[in-house]
Amino acid sequence: MRRPQRRRAPPRVDLKVDALHLHGFSSAERGVLLAALEGELSRIIAERGLPGTAPLRLDHVRIDCAPARHPGDAGREAARILYAQLCLANRAGAGS
Structure with missing residues (x-):
């Protein structure tokens, strides 16, 4: 008889954002945007895992959304x- 597989807990991720500039959103909308960003990023990492080994670092990333x-x-x-x-x-x- 096979044992049921345990589901691994998603990795703990601490994301530090030094500065975030949101243009075109009111103060109330910014809270909604940030909650959605955190929730979606958590979902993606739980589903796909972290891309590589920690710590990962991005400097000066500009994200232009539709x-x-x-x-x-x-x-x-x-x-x-x-x-x-x-x-x-x-x-x-990884290539360097």
């Missing part, structure tokens, strides 16, 4: 772009 009707959409898109940038940075670092 115009969104809702700040949550912009936050989720920004998270997907940020994850892609982490993957690219990891690949570039």
Whole structure:
């Protein structure tokens, strides 16, 4: 009889953002955007894992999102772009 496989807990990730400039969003919308960004980034990392070994670092990343009707959409898109940038940075670092 096979044992049920244990599901691994997602890795703990501490994300430090020194500066975040959000243009075109009100103060209330910024909270929605940031919550969506955090939630989507957490979901992606839980699903796909971290791209490489920690610590990962990105400096001066600019994320231009398509115009969104809702700040949550912009936050989720920004998270997907940020994850892609982490993957690219990891690949570039692995080659050096």
